Amino acid sequence: MTHLAELPSWAALLTALLLLLGAALALIGSFGLLRFGSFYERIHAPTLGSTLGIGFVLIASMLFFSVLQSRPVLHEVLITALMVVTTPITLMLLARAALYRDRSEGNDDVPPSA
Amino acid sequence: MTRWLPFPLLTATLLAVWLILNESVSPGTIILGSVLSVGAVRVLLALDPPAGRFRRPLVALKLALVVLGDIVRSNNAVARIILHPGTKNRTSGFVRIPLDIRAPYGLAALSCIITATPGTIWVEYDSAKNTVLLHILDLVDEKVWIETIKQRYEKRLIEVFE
Numbered sequence: 001m002t003h004l005a006e007l008p009s010w011a012a013l014l015t016a017l018l019l020l021l022g023a024a025l026a027l028i029g030s031f032g033l034l035r036f037g038s039f040y041e042r043i044h045a046p047t048l049g050s051t052l053g054i055g056f057v058l059i060a061s062m063l064f065f066s067v068l069q070s071r072p073v074l075h076e077v078l079i080t081a082l083m084v085v086t087t088p089i090t091l092m093l094l095a096r097a098a099l100y101r102d103r104s105e106g107n108d109d110v111p112p113s114a
Numbered sequence: 115m116t117r118w119l120p121f122p123l124l125t126a127t128l129l130a131v132w133l134i135l136n137e138s139v140s141p142g143t144i145i146l147g148s149v150l151s152v153g154a155v156r157v158l159l160a161l162d163p164p165a166g167r168f169r170r171p172l173v174a175l176k177l178a179l180v181v182l183g184d185i186v187r188s189n190n191a192v193a194r195i196i197l198h199p200g201t202k203n204r205t206s207g208f209v210r211i212p213l214d215i216r217a218p219y220g221l222a223a224l225s226c227i228i229t230a231t232p233g234t235i236w237v238e239y240d241s242a243k244n245t246v247l248l249h250i251l252d253l254v255d256e257k258v259w260i261e262t263i264k265q266r267y268e269k270r271l272i273e274v275f276e
Contacts, residue, residue: 025189032196040235041206044192044251047232052189074134088229088236095237095249111208111247113238 011067015060022056025049038109039098043091050087055080120159123168125151166219170274177270184231184266192232195252207253208237211260213244215268220275227267 004012025048032045058076065073102110119125132147133139168174195204215221221239228236228248238247250259 025193028193028196032192035196035199038206040208040237040249041251043235043249044206044233045196047229047235048189048192048196051185051230051232055185074137078131078134084226084230088225091229092225092236095235099237111210113240 007064007068011063015064018056018060018063022053022060025053025056029053040095043094043098047087047091050083054083119152119155121155121163124158125155128154164218166217166275168219168274173270174274177267177274180266180270181227181230188231188233192251204251205253206249206251209248209250209253209256209259211246211248211263213246213268214264215272215276216244217272217275220271223271223275224267228263 007015029046029048029050032048033042036042036045058080062073062076099110103113128151129144129147132150133143136143136147213221213224215224224246225236225239228234233251235249236246237249240246248259248263253259
């Protein structure tokens with residue numbers, strides 16, 4: 001963190017703002033996890049953190065290191081792409097497991113299989 | 115071409131990933147990256163991946179921008195729902211959407227789009243009837259959702275992948 005003094009103030013402010021926005025979205029998402037009633041509603045909440053939330057943090061990271069090293073840093077683009085491709089796998093796995101459980105228990109509020 | 119270099123687009127993508135990881139375009143990195151990408155695609159062939167096509171990059175770019183806008187908008191909407199629990203008339207529920215797209219990579223892209231926009235979750239795909247079951251956090255009208263998914267995303271995905 002010794003390089004922090006070399007960072008111009010506009011970049012520092014913008015980085016801090018983006019980080020706060022990302023963190024706030026992740027926090028709201030976690031809050032929704034507590035607040036929603038059913039499993040299928042709860043599964044929506046953390047996607048705030050995994051989409052725009054992580055997006056803000058990654059933009060902040062790109063900005064910070066690009067300004068600090070005076071060259072574009074692009075690792076975060078890869079992280080974004082990998083996030084987009086892998087999140088659906090976990091979400092589908094969870095949703096289908098819940099659906100399977102509800103169907104085998106005979107709950108009425110889930111649709112029957114097509 | 116197809117015999118020596120199957121999946122040229124995938125090979126090129128892997129090479130791009132390697133170059134970004136190394137943050138360098140020196141000849142050495144390119145040569146090593148090319149050898150690794152071609153080798154990786156060879157290994158992938160053991161999994162027998164389905165063939166696909168990718169056309170109209172401009173439509174794909176347009177779709178990406180539309181999705182980006184939708185991600186921002188739906189993040190805002192879901193955050194509002196979480197922070198204002200007072201509105202009791204909100205209902206969440208399942209919607210079954212009949213699809214026209216069959217291309218496996220198009221379906222994969224659609225599932226990424228649907229999970230990337232908060233408020234909609236891809237629950238179950240039925241390959242026999244080609245329908246997908248979604249769970250929607252703020253379900254007002256089923257028809258509107260079916261229209262939105264088909265007109266906004268599926269039409270463009272068919273153009274790109276089929």
